[in-house]
Amino acid sequence: MNPTTREPEISLKALRHSAAHVLAQAVKRLFPSAQVGIGPATEEGFYYDFHFERPFSPEDLQKIEAEMKAIIAERSPIVRRALSRKEARDLFSEKDEPFKLEILHGIPEESEITVYDQGDFTDLCRGPHVPDTGEIGAVKLLSSSGAYWKGTEGNPSLQRIYGTAFPTQKELDDYLVHLEEIRQRDHRKLGKELGFFKTLDENGAGMVLWLPRGARIRRVIEDIWKIRHDRHGYQYVYTPHIARLDLWKKSGHWDFYRDSMFSPMEIEGAEFELKPMNCPFHILIFKESIQSYRDLPVRFAELGTVYRYERSGTLHGLLRVRGFTQDDAHIFCRPEDIATEIGKVLKLVDEMLLPFGFTNRSVYLSTRPEGSVGSDENWEVATRALEEALRTSGIPYEIDPGEGVFYGPKIDMKFHDVLGRTWQLSTIQVDFNLPEKFDLTYRDVSGKDVRPIMIHRALLGSVERFFGILVEHFKGAFPLWLAPEQVSILTIADRHIPYAEKIARALEASGIRVTTDFRNEKIGLKIREAQLLKVPQMWIVGDREMKEGTVSLRHRDGSPGGAIPWESAKSDIENENRSGLALG
């Protein structure tokens, strides 16, 4: 791109950081009483926070953007200047910038204080910046919102203006196309258009109603999940949605996570609580059924729906809800079996996620955090076991120091979707805490009672969230084996209905998801509607097909598949279903 740029990502960051300064300069020109907060570059652009007596309107943003373009056209040099502490203090006192003074106050004694000048604007900043404002080839303001000073609730509320900048207009235009693509893929938009799910005011925020078309996809996902877990030696269990509050007190959830739990309800004098997790139930099942090392490892799996209080402002489609289904399982094993068990889970992660096209991932091993429970020895053993499992599986990973859960180390996996966005899906966590709290033991070979290790793991995370991600990943066009309707049979005229009906019954009998459109409508309309619903295959039947025992195949992308005998079209789908479900 730019031959003079040796480190493009660093220079793009500098460019955007400079664009943030230009934003602040523009705001100060148009609204001199606005006070500046901070204005960094971000992954995709930049923002700047301002304290101002009224909110910025979209019209304000337009004016500010125009002013920014004027500043860029001025090509003001951006000049670094080192100041003494006192000079800096005087400068920002005089400018009446209390937030800058607060930042200044927080800079360690030994650090150098620098400011950057550009035209009539000076900002406290450690840089780096591009040499002059003219380097910013293209800039656009995207949105504004509230933000707390220093991100802390209770601090003054500032107004944050977001924007992005690129060296060239072409790159900005490409980015805007990318944003539009993300908007088009939004699972909330597609979920509505394609009839996948609903959240209703009447029903309550963050509670998902799965409509039939979404539910069909969910069922396929759950079927695959159950089949693979059966094969990996898991035992499926069912547990209730509420439990006595005492159980949550014993597990420690009530102490640690009460803020995220719904309020208890009273039933005949005892308090009950909606479950935020499945683990205590699985522990109770363990306690009831396992005594000997001969029974280990034992793996209890459940698609368990849990309820967590999330603040109203954080809810987001299917990605952040208050009731969701974890693809949960708990493995109880001897300490010496941790690495083997983790290795098996890693294999299962692949088997579960590869079919959905999640081939790219980043893996993180999180180690012991501050204020954790458990002995040094336990942490040491478990962390080493996780590393060993990753190494044996040949999975590259990064260490996330101190990011483990308080009860044990964990492996997190982030997967990349078709747009390159990353989603944390799988998590595997070792737990020393709960076996202790519930005094779990098994009888060892030597006849001693030994505490088992517990492993929590979820592969998809939550079925709701995973589905939302899939909708965006596939843009609503689910692959044949996963689509809510795999085939739509479209008739040309009423006289073709019996033939079409016969085929439809045969498909149903083979477990193929089929819909029919026998309406007295023109074939063009039927095709259009099936295509808008992203049905993978349309089978059109008219006089010719009826006579020859064929169907005329049309794919949802509009490409024709020609006339083929319907039995062979049927077995093609059966084959795809078998490989998709790994039943073959």
Added chain:
RNA sequence: GCCGGCGUAGCACAGUGGUAGUGCAGUCGAUUCGUAAUCGACAGGUCGUCGGUUCAAUCCCGACCGCCGGCUCCA
């Protein structure tokens, strides 16, 4: 929860201090028509909920519920 925006028929959207429209979907009728929208008629809304201001509110004000963009949070 906080800051800002928003909430009109199933969906997408107009609109006004004197109780509302358009398109698609729906229903009915006609059409039986071969690869992305056949024609016509009809019907459909206590304008998110509750309260207030007013002779009169969907429109103004307040609270609540929900949605959107962020902040914060995310065991």
